[in-house]
Amino acid sequence: MASYTYELIELGDDAHGLGCKCCRFIKGTDLPRPRKDLSEAESRTLAVGFAGSVLKDWTKLNAIIKRFEGVLQKRWLKKGTKQRREILLRACPEMPPCHRPDFQGFRNGQKNLPRSRTCPSRAYLWPYINLEDLQQAYPMLLFINSRGRHLPQNFISADIDNAHLGAGWEFKPPKCGTMIFHNQRTPKTYGDTADLADSLRSTANLYDWAMQFVSRVDPGLGLLGLEIQAGLYSFLVQCVTLILHDVVPSQFFLAPHQPVPPPLIPKRGDWVTLQDHMLEAPYRLPQGLDLDRLKSMVSTRHAAATDHVWLLREDPSYFTETLIEWKEHDWREEVCTCLECWRDAAADMLTHAFDDFLFWHEIHRCFKLMPTLETQLARADLEQVRLQKKDELRWAELDEICHLIMIFPMANIRRGLPGSPRMRQCYPLSGKRDAKTLERWAMKRGRSEAERRVDTVFHAMIDCEQRALHQLTPLIQEAQYMLDTEPKAAELVDSWVLNQFADLSLLAELSDQMQRFKPWSDAWRICTVGGMVDKSIAKIMTLSQSLTEAIVHACKESETLYSPASKLWQYPADKRPSKANNSQMRHAESHLDIFWGELEENVLDYSGEDVSEILAARGLRKRKLYRTPKWKDPILAPAAEVNQAPRFGLIELNPNVPKKRSAGEDHAGATKAPKTKTRGVASTPLDEEGVVTVTPEPEEAVPLVTIKVKKRTHRVFSALLPEAGAENHHKIEVAWDDMLQAMADIGMMPEKLYGSVWNFKPTEECVVEGMTRGIQFHEPKEVRRGNKIGPHMVRVFGRRVQHAYGWTAGMFVCE
8 A cells, every 4th residue: 555644664763862751742753744845746646546455345244244244243252362463463463452552662671762663653543443442342343334324525534633743733724625525426536636617617516515615625635534544445355355254255245135233232330421431432433512412511510610719618627627738739839838828829719719610600691592503504504514503603603612622721730730739759840830831830840650751741731832733632542541441650740630631632622523513613713793692701711811810919918718627627527426526527617717808808999899799690599508416415315214124922922811901092093084175165274374285286397308219228328427426437438330330230330520620410210300400520539549439529429429319318218
């Protein structure tokens, strides 16, 4: 197969002089670049050759799938890992062994390995063709099914996007026209270079021309896509031929067609993870926009931002622990515990909390107003390939907000990772105020491979030049793969950094999902007038900036904000209940109320913004804050009296001797039978003061709705929602696996997202009535080290589900 991409393997190991693998990754010198010495005639010859190979191999693959797909599935599933590996290596002897081999150059191994042993060009053009992924049971079958059942034109954009390319591939409208793939079925027309004006004159249907316009491809990228597809379909044909080794080749076209087998449902682990979707995405038909899933993820993230604000207002221990986390990741000073630094950290913490709430509320509002895709497409202009104006404005506003607030998690990672407790020893200038950002990211020499890997991946995500080279979504996926497969690297990333990484990942997922809404997304990004969108964005940005300045001023002028080590903040909720601990908890809660009252007053005086009104204007109902009740001494139950049996003499035990009775004994136990009045009307009884007393009717108690659950599930919810006065509740810990299983048992299906985020979404089998929204929890850092959820986080989780769903103690009972 001809090759025109940038390749240096043929020149030898010492001819390139590109440096070590980390330098090559950062500068992108390993990535394929287009050849500039190709003439128009040579490009056209290559394009026709690639197109002919693609359509020829697809025709054969489609014929095999229609006749032998069921046989292929049974044989592949019965084979072991070793047998699958042998078939893959016979089809492609140079197949890379690891997942995403285009990122393998800096993961492990010797630093100065030559490029020919670390970064072959195949890894960049076909990063999803590797042994680690394809030797599993289902990815290969999904790959064969999607490519054999659907035309190559459906994958051309995805194949180009999945390739890991270097500089020089940017779209530049050429003079000779653009490549057209839509509705092209012959080698001469598939990938043909045509002028759009000539295409418009020759196309009878305006919709077809509009589809050609939005799906046009630059000739350089189009030629690359044809080469990728030629190699891909050739590889798949060889694989199915090896699996069907005993079938005569003529039967591939002559055997009768078979019924389409049922869709494959991959067997994953215990819970659904985003990593599974990421693994299977390159092998499936490119999916469109999943609006319901996006609404669910945004709704839970908005609820988490709301809960975060309320927990800072309600729980003193949550407030101080969050403040300590922000102080530990402060870039201004290396080690400083003065009051001024604590106030700076508190200002950062509170501004981040309110910014999170404001912007996620805007995103949630946009999705809430968004009609279904069917409704939008039903009223769209198909000839112009444009959505209705109000729908385009909603998407444009949402797109702009997502790209705008990506700055916040990137900025937090940029300043927080070098100063984090687990990584600050790697950066000598991380705590210097006068140091520039690049100087803070300068790592010492002699650091471990895991430390360098964390540094390289996270620095690439926040650096604009490297994001342009490697793309944000593949970098996020590589970071998640590192956290899942490299324990030493995962230990270096603490929970604060993981939270910022999770937000960045969710925003990138939203942007990618909107990108898939083609061709409509191209229209609103190119044709939409940004006047109304800019006004909406400017309004929320002005409010955010005003609130930020006011909170920073209020924290600096605060007279009630002290170090978390102060006794005023001590909140011994995890200790045994006692009068002293109860008094201290009430004192800390009172001090937190005073601090928030002072903060809101200072913000109002400085900027004129009322925090309560800002929250109320965004539909945030005022919650009843939990406050510790006054201490009541426990009532000691009186000791039970021991009734000793009377002792009788022998004469009293003789039945022949009559027993003596004392005076009045005959009438002591007699009770007078009540006499019912049968004539006249009974008089109303009077009390001692002569006031008429009426016996009240017994009130019917509202029955508590109870739900029967398993013993293991009941144990979890008893910890989250304890009974009043429950003994030893301050010591209760919950295993994370038990927590996941308990939520799944009541119909809240867990899904692992990026970072430490778990999303719990109600399903149709939910046993609690009226469940319409999900909830989001961060997996605590203790769990990742094999421990259980601590009592503090158990209390936080319990309060969150209590506020979100109104669940109460005793609601879940054991079967």
